Amino acid sequence: MISALQWVRRGAAQARPDKYDLDEKEFKRINDFAAQHLADAKEELAAAQRAENEANGMAVETISEANPELSEYNLDDYDEEKPQAQESNIFSNLKGLSYYTSNREDPYITLRDEEDEDQEDLVIQATDNLLLAAKTEDDISHLEIYLYDESEENEGNMYVHHDIMLPAFPLCLEWLDFRVGRKSAVEGPGNYVAVGTFDPEIEIWDLDTVDNMYPDAVLGAQDKTKKKKGAKKSKKANNEYHTDAVMALAWNKQHRNILASASADTTVKLWDLTTQQCAHSFNHHTDKVQALAWNPIESTALATGSYDKTVVVFDSRAPDARATWKLQADVECLRWDPHDANCFYVSTDDGMVQYFDGRTGGGQPVFRLHAHDKAVSAMDVNTTVRGCIVTGSTDGSVKVWDVKDNRPSMVTSRQVKSDIGQVFSVTFCPDAPFNLAMAGSGGKVNIWDIATNGGVRRAFEGRSVIVASSKAEKEKVVAMPNDDEPESEEEMDGADIDMDDIAESDYEEEESGEDV
Template sequence: MISAIQWIRQGAAAQNPEKFNFDEKEYERITQIAKDRLGDAQFDLNAAQEQAGMDLDSDSESEERDNNIKDDMEMNADDQDDEEDQAQGAQSFMNRKDLAYHANPEEDPYITLKNNEEEEAEEKEELEVLPTDNLLLAAKTEDDVSQLEVYLYERSAENLYVHHDIMLPSFPLCIEWLDFHCGEKAGQEGHGNYVAIGTFEPDIEIWNLDVVDAMIPQTILGQQPGTKNKKRSKKANDKYHVDAVMDMSWNKQHRNFLLSSSSDTTVKLWDLTNSTCVQSYNHHKDKVQSVAWNPVEATAFITGSYDKTINVLDARAPEKTTTWKLQSDVESLVWDPHNPTNFYAATEDGIIQYFDVRQANGSAGGKPLFTLQAHDGAVSALDVNPRIPGCIATGSTDKQVKIWNTTNNKPSMVTSRNFELGHIFSAKFCPDTPLELAISGSNGKVHVWDMSSNAGVRQVYGQ
């Protein structure tokens, strides 16, 4: 299944991605990350052994010593066999005048494959991302193996294929693209091409999408160094998440800020320059499913929770919130870029509602501008067209994808399609082409729908 997708605008990716350089410094980083991630598991194992009254230290040391001796004996025997084989091989070659023996295999032109300039040029061409290409990110899980697939979409040829992928430690729940240098490059001038990934684990991994075959992320938000043999607290706190990360939102105006929401009922504000949590918000009583920065007011954001409430607040004044109470769990929230004081809310009962934050009575949110029964199942996908006012897309567990015209707060369905993608989990409009919609669902496939091919869409929105 594909749980989340996201477009990357044209020109954001490096035209020639770098190959991952595995040096001693990267080896040390991998070792440290592995130690930190194994810390909790080691702590649990030790605790279980102590609880069961097992004292395996002496037995383990004895067994380990025996195994080491056995391994040394086998290695010595193998080395001796290899030396004898090489000597016999060299002798047999030297007895044949028509054959050449190379002590160094790299000197043999017939059996050694060497990377030449032609092969490197061919590989570079295969990885090239043209300024007219879009990248499309897809968080995929198949047979308990999770990965982020980075698709390249060649619009002229309508060709969509996996450019490269990234292995993930756990089931991915959300992804967010970042145009800001992170990790070792944090604070550098210019634009970046990174992705933050939230999973069932409480940590947030940030990867550099301009590096191919990378083995480790650029940085990890919420990772607690030195937790080896020490169990990390599962109680909600102000420094890091302790449960699954449900959603994220990057601030496009203050580019070093990232919001994350979690099943631990908190929302965290991260400073990407030093990968630390600078503020924690605790205004919800159940898992926080959705979070989004306002597109105009740089410090305002919105949150939606399974406690059936929506909150709008200012990052500078977390104690002041405006709250809307709903009849069902919140699935998704999206600000309207064409009316930045308004937002759409999708809920588990298949309803879409449209609110104006100005129509509030003190700390209580006002009535919706309209309420739409959009689907028979939960509305698990919602997006607002960034180029066409009044155009929104919804997807549901009822397997339908629908396009709506919400002009003048009078919603009407433009078209409905079933693309045989299973339960729809994500639908995103392309930022560069207004009538292209990427869709994904439970069957693990990504489909790019050119809506201009639909007569109903052309009739409502023109050519």
């Protein structure tokens, strides 16, 4: 299953990615990470044991109470930190080890391998795009970084350049070029991705380094080593960090050190990437916050959409003055119109897409579009071609729309249920605006060049040089080769799979085919 996609524009990635270097400074950093995660694991294990004992009607007793003869060994405090002893964890024995990314660099290996033929595949050309895919397979989540080469000789070649293991099921991705962590002192823009998962923390990974072991920064991380023994995790929202799943992220391209996050704990938070601390927290929603987006012109204006069936627009400098729009269903996606920054699109789980004028302050929509019979789980607006939007649904279809004079009409559609399953993400390429990336429950990534569709060329002729000059006669879809076994029939059909049902909490999806 692929739950989120994100393009990286051409030229943003380093031509030759760095190799991960486990030096003394990095060793200390990951040693601290490991200590915190180990403390958290111990806490969860103890909590599970207490819950099991209570369920079985057993008294919660210590080891010494169960067997008085063991009291002299003080096993109850065995795991407590000793002031004289050096703290140990899973990385304690690594300090004397050297890490080499290849046999050629290891001085103790005398039999040299031939130069790896795949080294050239790691080179990222200035004409290449990267496509990030948040993938979960067999309960293991990772971030796949695809390299997409659209040059004439390769005709849309796509392959996995490298990948990153993730700690929990990923829900959202956001690319940013603000340098954090190890390379924060380096001048110039970077190449990073922020990942939101079912964990309340936000991890930021350096895409220009391969074989990373830990993220360069973690927003909202709590120091679990200082937590009192036996203290329970609190789901109550606060102003410092999230306490539930991070469902949406939005980077402010004008104030580059600001990252906004939306969470199932009902709060929206602004993070200062310089200090890696929460700068502001907003609690104007009463249910899970599913979507958010910065206005492309008014850099401090933020729109948020929630399962409380509302969309709120406010200035982050004065959050008390806000406009609220009430909807008939839960919000799925939210996009500002890049061609008219006063307006925004909202998709909901009843199959509707609505277009609002932000100046009306909670007024009626400019238009309503019954786009699908099931939830519009994915939506994007073309930043280059005015009026071109795309929607994807849990019904397994992707549709391209022409919104001309505020009268939307469908240009073309594609049934992708047999290949992609339920559609969870659709996004236009920033450098080739008619290249559309699609993914969903089937676990595959497809790139559809919609300019190869005759209807698209006729509808948008004159609005884009790319479309006007296109003379392709056959529609082009680039699919990532998949050598794995095919998904089960139930998964590919997508009828019973829902992104909101994956969590153990009550993430529920309502279905309504009512026309408006």
